[in-house]
Amino acid sequence: MAYELNGKTFEADEEGYLVDISAWNEDLAVLIAEDENIEMSDDAWEVVNFLREYYEEYQIAPAVRVLTKAIKKKLGADKGNSKYLYELFPYGPAKQACKIAGLPKPTGCI
Amino acid sequence: MLSTIFAVLFYLATAIFVVGLAYRIRLYATTPAPLKIPTTPAPVTRSGVVARLFREVAFFESLFNSNKWTWLFGWVFHFAMLLVVLRHLRYFTEPVWFWVNWVQPFGKYAGFAMLAGLLALWGRRFLVERVRYISGPSDHLMLVLLIGIAGSGLMMKYVAHTDIVALKAFSLGLIHFNWQPLPADPVLLVHLGLVLVLAFVFPFSKLLHAPGVFFSPSRNQVDNPREKRHLAPWAAALDGDRSQGGSE
Amino acid sequence: MADFDTLKINPLFEIPALEKGAMKDLSPFVAAPNHQEDLGFPGELVDDWQTKAIEKFGELLKKSRALRVYMDGCVKCGACTDKCHYFLGTADPINMPVARQDLLRKIYRRYFTFAGKYFPKLVGAEDLTREVLDEWYSYYHQCSQCRRCSVFCPYGLDTAEISMAAREIMDHVGKGQKYCNEILGKVHKIGNNLGLPEPALIDTLEGLEEDIEEETGVEVKLPVNQKGADILLVTPSADFFAEPHVDGLIGYAKVFHQAGVSWTLSSYASEAANFAMFIGSYEQMKKVAERIRKAAEDLAVKRIIFGECGHAWRVAYSFMNTLAGPFDFLDPAYPVPQHICEFTLDLIEKGELNLDKSANDHMTLTFHDSCNVARGSRMGPTPGGQFEIPRAIVRAVCNNFVDMAADTIHESTFCCGGGGGLLTDDLMEIRVKGASPRMTALQEVVEEHGVTHMVAICAICKSQFSKVMPKYGIGMDRIVSLHQLVSNAIILDGQIGTEPDEETETDTSEDVATA
Ligand code: SF4
Ligand code: SF4
Numbered sequence: 001m002a003y004e005l006n007g008k009t010f011e012a013d014e015e016g017y018l019v020d021i022s023a024w025n026e027d028l029a030v031l032i033a034e035d036e037n038i039e040m041s042d043d044a045w046e047v048v049n050f051l052r053e054y055y056e057e058y059q060i061a062p063a064v065r066v067l068t069k070a071i072k073k074k075l076g077a078d079k080g081n082s083k084y085l086y087e088l089f090p091y092g093p094a095k096q097a098c099k100i101a102g103l104p105k106p107t108g109c110i
Numbered sequence: 111m112l113s114t115i116f117a118v119l120f121y122l123a124t125a126i127f128v129v130g131l132a133y134r135i136r137l138y139a140t141t142p143a144p145l146k147i148p149t150t151p152a153p154v155t156r157s158g159v160v161a162r163l164f165r166e167v168a169f170f171e172s173l174f175n176s177n178k179w180t181w182l183f184g185w186v187f188h189f190a191m192l193l194v195v196l197r198h199l200r201y202f203t204e205p206v207w208f209w210v211n212w213v214q215p216f217g218k219y220a221g222f223a224m225l226a227g228l229l230a231l232w233g234r235r236f237l238v239e240r241v242r243y244i245s246g247p248s249d250h251l252m253l254v255l256l257i258g259i260a261g262s263g264l265m266m267k268y269v270a271h272t273d274i275v276a277l278k279a280f281s282l283g284l285i286h287f288n289w290q291p292l293p294a295d296p297v298l299l300v301h302l303g304l305v306l307v308l309a310f311v312f313p314f315s316k317l318l319h320a321p322g323v324f325f326s327p328s329r330n331q332v333d334n335p336r337e338k339r340h341l342a343p344w345a346a347a348l349d350g351d352r353s354q355g356g357s358e
Numbered sequence: 359m360a361d362f363d364t365l366k367i368n369p370l371f372e373i374p375a376l377e378k379g380a381m382k383d384l385s386p387f388v389a390a391p392n393h394q395e396d397l398g399f400p401g402e403l404v405d406d407w408q409t410k411a412i413e414k415f416g417e418l419l420k421k422s423r424a425l426r427v428y429m430d431g432c433v434k435c436g437a438c439t440d441k442c443h444y445f446l447g448t449a450d451p452i453n454m455p456v457a458r459q460d461l462l463r464k465i466y467r468r469y470f471t472f473a474g475k476y477f478p479k480l481v482g483a484e485d486l487t488r489e490v491l492d493e494w495y496s497y498y499h500q501c502s503q504c505r506r507c508s509v510f511c512p513y514g515l516d517t518a519e520i521s522m523a524a525r526e527i528m529d530h531v532g533k534g535q536k537y538c539n540e541i542l543g544k545v546h547k548i549g550n551n552l553g554l555p556e557p558a559l560i561d562t563l564e565g566l567e568e569d570i571e572e573e574t575g576v577e578v579k580l581p582v583n584q585k586g587a588d589i590l591l592v593t594p595s596a597d598f599f600a601e602p603h604v605d606g607l608i609g610y611a612k613v614f615h616q617a618g619v620s621w622t623l624s625s626y627a628s629e630a631a632n633f634a635m636f637i638g639s640y641e642q643m644k645k646v647a648e649r650i651r652k653a654a655e656d657l658a659v660k661r662i663i664f665g666e667c668g669h670a671w672r673v674a675y676s677f678m679n680t681l682a683g684p685f686d687f688l689d690p691a692y693p694v695p696q697h698i699c700e701f702t703l704d705l706i707e708k709g710e711l712n713l714d715k716s717a718n719d720h721m722t723l724t725f726h727d728s729c730n731v732a733r734g735s736r737m738g739p740t741p742g743g744q745f746e747i748p749r750a751i752v753r754a755v756c757n758n759f760v761d762m763a764a765d766t767i768h769e770s771t772f773c774c775g776g777g778g779g780l781l782t783d784d785l786m787e788i789r790v791k792g793a794s795p796r797m798t799a800l801q802e803v804v805e806e807h808g809v810t811h812m813v814a815i816c817a818i819c820k821s822q823f824s825k826v827m828p829k830y831g832i833g834m835d836r837i838v839s840l841h842q843l844v845s846n847a848i849i850l851d852g853q854i855g856t857e858p859d860e861e862t863e864t865d866t867s868e869d870v871a872t873a
Binding site for chain 2: 420430431433434436439451456471479510511513516521644694695735742745768
Binding site: 014015049052057058060062063064065066069082086092094095106107108110 | 368387493536539541544550551552553554557558561562568594595596598599600601603604618667703781783786791816818821825834
């Protein structure tokens with residue numbers, strides 16, 4: 001599949017993950033999120049931005065614990081837990097937020 | 111003429127049955143099993159495996175745990191058939207072995223049990239939707255064949271007696287290459303004809319489950335992979351590249 | 359993907375009436391050319407795929423007695439027809455094990471048997487057409503290779519072996535499955551299924567060390583690449599990444615710490631899983647297993663212990679000695695490899711762990727036997743140890759434990775629905791439907807015994823349940839790791855606040871209620 005934005009086409013795999021990570025931009029993130037029925041609140045952006053930073057450093061999305069800890073630091077204890085993350089990204093923070101962040105899908109037994 | 115045809119067919123059927131089966135068994139025995147795949151919990155010793163196979167063959171243990179009706183019908187059919195076959199040894203032995211004589215009274219009734227089991231198994235192929243779905247023409251035909259054999263046998267025993275003295279002379283004649291005439295009794299000819307068909311198709315059909323059960327790795331392997339390295343010859347050849355990873 | 363309704367649990371479980379073709383349109387994403395080529399398979403369906411497929415089939419028949427005997431041995435007795443969770447959940451007749459086998463058997467008969475060559479109609483032999491290949495692709499990816507059918511077949515016919523062979527043939531003609539093959543590529547390149555590189559692994563583990571210290575006040579280490587450690591721990595990479603897996607990993611670390619043994623993870627072999635089993639490739643499976651051998655050699659350890667992972671334990675216990683043995687360079691006093699449960703129970707029995715069972719009093723537990731552990735491996739010296747040992751641990755660390763119905767546990771256990779390379783979103787429908795027998799059994803003990811949580815010792819089971827349980831109205835956090843329970847109960851030497859603790863892993867559970 002592919003995303004269309006401002007007359008440009010962004011190629012994605014069968015499940016909607018961007019093929020070219022570097023092609024990502026914030027408008028595209030909003031578009032992908034719309035596809036997933038997710039509204040990009042400030043908190044959702046915090047998550048997405050953290051994912052991108054972490055990916056930049058480690059070439060992988062952070063583990064759920066790493067993510068919750070980071071969000072706890074940024075947004076406080078009441079939001080730094082997987083329950084809240086699932087509220088933001090009902091299909092799972094790892095997979096859904098990665099898609100919106102333009103990162104490849106984490107694979108494996110998860 | 112008729113006797114000659116039957117005599118020839120009997121030799122042919124025996125040859126195909128023996129050679130075909132031996133070929134198949136050899137194939138099973140010589141094909142390697144690359145991995146340890148016993149369905150666990152499995153015995154941890156050879157003698158445990160022998161016991162497991164014995165329970166499978168004598169009591170149909172797995173089938174018992176699986177489906178009580180199929181087990182009942184299947185077990186009754188198989189063991190009745192065993193008795194019937196043993197009883198038939200009296201046509202091929204002279205003097206008749208003493209234990210074959212013991213079997214006679216049981217074997218007589220076993221014929222009915224065998225037929226009943228077969229009919230019940232066949233009934234399942236029509237009445238149970240799932241079993242109907244998986245039954246192909248050959249599955250039905252195989253049952254028809256066995257039912258025909260059992261039915262014609264019972265006919266001769268209880269309805270239209272055949273000349274068993276002459277029959278025995280014929281069968282002993284086959285064994286000793288001293289051919290005797292076969293009684294031209296239509297029921298007997300049907301009975302023998304169907305048995306011949308059975309012998310012909312055995313090595314090419316699902317009846318191979320009989321030797322197959324002894325070669326099924328999920329049942330005949332010992333559960334000891336940590337203690338003993340199991341290695342198939344073709345797999346051993348792949349070990350050659352090990353040295354690169356080497357232990358230094 | 360998640361667009362079928364919440365499924366009702368069928369309280370009196372019934373064998374469904376057949377619905378032909380119910381699942382024929384479901385098949386997983388096909389592997390991209392690069393996923394295929396990374397494993398040495400053709401990138402896409404080759405032109406002469408029929409010839410190639412038959413050739414490969416013939417080769418496998420020569421190499422595997424199981425395949426040969428299973429192709430001939432079925433009598434169509436029907437004993438297996440109601441034993442597969444995917445059939446029970448979908449009613450599609452091809453999901454009956456014997457019908458699934460027949461997809462391959464009809465080709466076997468046509469090309470490799472006398473009867474099928476000359477009387478194809480009579481014995482149900484068919485030509486290998488594109489339709490057949492598509493059917494293979496669809497239905498051999500609706501089998502989790504759980505071996506439940508093999509338990510009940512009078513000849514032990516194992517559909518798992520047959521679907522492995524079918525997948526191997528498909529890989530060789532260029533029609534592989536994306537999920538498995540992409541992951542295997544990552545194992546070769548990066549060392550684990552996730553694609554978690556060493557720096558990320560180290561960062562994640564350091565985070566966990568902080569968490570444990572914060573919680574207990576004890577400095578518990580999770581070492582990586584520590585040369586000369588006694589024990590190499592090989593665990594599924596999901597243990598580093600996902601929940602509730604990671605709570606299990608913390609449990610292993612605490613147990614090792616308390617036992618006072620030196621241990622290490624390896625970043626080179628940072629994965630217990632061996633998906634090559636799912637695709638039926640001996641060569642790939644060997645390659646993946648050799649990594650563990652090499653890690654053990656390089657780190658000069660004395661023992662290898664596996665973490666909670668079902669199929670990995672089957673490969674480790676049943677195949678590793680064959681694939682990468684002999685392990686004569688390890689300490690012969692211990693079995694190679696050992697399961698973490700064997701290790702933990704041994705310590706418990708020796709009284710070396712200080713356990714406070716009441717730490718798990720907020721839960722009533724039941725245990726899910728993972729199929730590969732239950733039917734493809736063992737723990738301990740006696741048959742059935744794979745059932746008793748994990749349960750003995752649960753009982754030692756919890757006060758409330760209840761088993762599910764007898765015909766759904768031990769060797770009769772129902773697969774979680776996500777095993778065998780099916781744990782991928784594109785197969786969500788079969789995953790949810792295939793979980794229904796297990797969900798039914800679980801619901802029964804929830805209602806009758808007030809069970810609140812189910813324990814598992816398999817990464818796939820844990821992930822699968824946390825995804826599909828909500829479809830049955832059960833909270834996703836109702837699945838826990840066995841060593842998570844151990845972690846809750848264990849009191850480390852010098853641990854602060856030995857009163858029952860408020861664990862991080864339990865504080866999310868309160869409001870996600872069971873329906
Ligand atoms: S139980 Fe075994 S023999 Fe019976 S139909 Fe199933 S696979 Fe065939
Ligand atoms: S191995 Fe398991 S999933 Fe496959 S057919 Fe048998 S019961 Fe079904």
